[in-house]
Amino acid sequence: MQHYALKALLGNLIIRAPLHNPSLILDIGCGTGPVTRELGALYPSAHSIYGIDLSPVPPTSTDASLPNVSFICSDARKLIGLDPRLPTGTADFIFNRLLLCGMTDWPGYVRDVFKMLKPGGWVEMQDFEEMFYLRGEKMDGEKKWRWLREFRRGARGKGMDLDCGRNMRGYMLDAGFVDVDARQFVVAVLEGSGYARDGGGLGVGDW
Numbered sequence: 001m002q003h004y005a006l007k008a009l010l011g012n013l014i015i016r017a018p019l020h021n022p023s024l025i026l027d028i029g030c031g032t033g034p035v036t037r038e039l040g041a042l043y044p045s046a047h048s049i050y051g052i053d054l055s056p057v058p059p060t061s062t063d064a065s066l067p068n069v070s071f072i073c074s075d076a077r078k079l080i081g082l083d084p085r086l087p088t089g090t091a092d093f094i095f096n097r098l099l100l101c102g103m104t105d106w107p108g109y110v111r112d113v114f115k116m117l118k119p120g121g122w123v124e125m126q127d128f129e130e131m132f133y134l135r136g137e138k139m140d141g142e143k144k145w146r147w148l149r150e151f152r153r154g155a156r157g158k159g160m161d162l163d164c165g166r167n168m169r170g171y172m173l174d175a176g177f178v179d180v181d182a183r184q185f186v187v188a189v190l191e192g193s194g195y196a197r198d199g200g201g202l203g204v205g206d207w
């Protein structure tokens, strides 16, 4: 359901990067692989589309129709440039979504992604800023809610960045990326879905 909600948020698109005839695609932290499989269906002429995750990806009935899609169960950072399937400088497109509660070293990770990318290739990182806004104004949620304070404190202690969605642009520029485009999408959780729809976003009430 989360996959379809996020897709709806992006105007029914899974990715927004302008890809043309990609050959090697990576979906890092692919979870159960919904994006990897959709990319397989969208780019049947791609040579290889790898979904990479720390956990094994459960097979589905559509896998046989996606011969160029395969899944690797590993820490992505231990593969890039080290696994024979993933030499540096060879990926046409690298995607990750919702890594915010998994990644503990964003600057290092984004540098690895930069190394993995072919010159002229594209990267798309879709993630959250785990913060609340009221009519566009940032709320002092940490002051208001103990659960948020503790959540953010615990995450910080583990090296996670719960604002990675907002900070991604900076991570990319620091890693050497050029032509970086950051877009924000609103998910309404407190105000109902009307506000989000007015702003072109998504309300949790819609799902």
Ligand SMILES: C[S@@+](CC[C@H](N)C(=O)[O-])C[C@H]1O[C@@H](n2cnc3c(N)ncnc32)[C@H](O)[C@@H]1O
Binding pocket: 003, 028, 029, 030, 031, 032, 033, 034, 035, 052, 053, 054, 055, 074, 075, 076, 077, 096, 097, 098, 099, 101, 102, 103
């Ligand atoms: C919240 S899930 C998102 C799944 C999927 N991207 C989606 O949007 O449906 C985050 C996933 O990232 C994986 N992950 C976190 N760190 C990783 C790493 N270093 N290498 C590979 N996978 C990782 C986790 O195992 C988890 O399945």
